[in-house]
Amino acid sequence: MKVAIFSDVHSNLEALEAVFKDMKREEPDKKFFLGDLVGYGPNPNECVELIRENSDVVLAGNHDLAAVGLTDHSYFNPYARDSLLWTIELLTDANKDYLKSLKPTAVTDGVQLSHSSPLAPDEWRYVHSLQDAMDNYDSLVKNVCFIGHSHIPMIIEYADASNIIPIHDIYKTLEPKRKYIINAGSVGQPRDSNREACYLVYDDKIRNVSYRRVEYDLARTQKKMTKAKLPEHLIKRLAEGR
Ligand code: ZN
Secondary structure (H helix, E strand, O other), X not given: OEEEEEOOOOOOHHHHHHHHHXXXXXXXXXXXXOOOOOOOOOOHHHXXXXXXXXXXXXXXXXXXXXXXXXXXXXXXXXXXHHHHHHHHHHOOHHHXXXXXXXXXEEEEOOEEEEOOOOOOHHHOOOOOOHHHHHHHHHHOOOOEEEEOOOOOOEEEEEXXXXXXXXXXXXXXXXXXXXXXEEEOOOOOOOOOOOOOEEEEEEEOOOOXXXXXXXXXXXXXXXXXXXXXXXXXXXXXHHHHOO
């Protein structure tokens, strides 16, 4: 089975449409979304509706649950908080109800999915360091776990609980007896110094992961953000991929 896995759209409709267009060429059997439909960008309702219609699994991210009062946002930085309040004003009741129904983890089709760390999915922790990777080993219920949240594409390979190899290749064949945490990167706000939308395709038959980067009309997204008076910092960072 071939699955397209994408995450962290953050209300960026142009990036989302470009990624869906690219997925059409890849012809995946299923599409899994790992959370953060909204927050930061100018089109929350359109993104919720498109993702809902076109995905087989949709997880909740911290921005989604914060927008419907189901998780604390006191730790959000001022830019994230400003865009969150703007998003809350704009979201329709139907889309809020939908966001409320989402969960931050899933196990499906032989893989594990989690918006943030599988160890503590409600605490929205990152998996950045080797220590984080070690801490998460026991929470892996499947050999392959896809995550989002950090917006940084990366593969963590476990030979065993303490023997961990970080991999930055954009194309990787997984070893059958090893475990993996694989970050899908971000569609709507990449932070790995590459401004192109990021997602990945996983083929479980040949155990292959391949990252895709997709150009989109960034200037159009930025114009909408300016018009909506969203924070300047959020507008600029899209062009810098950080
Ligand atoms: Zn995010």
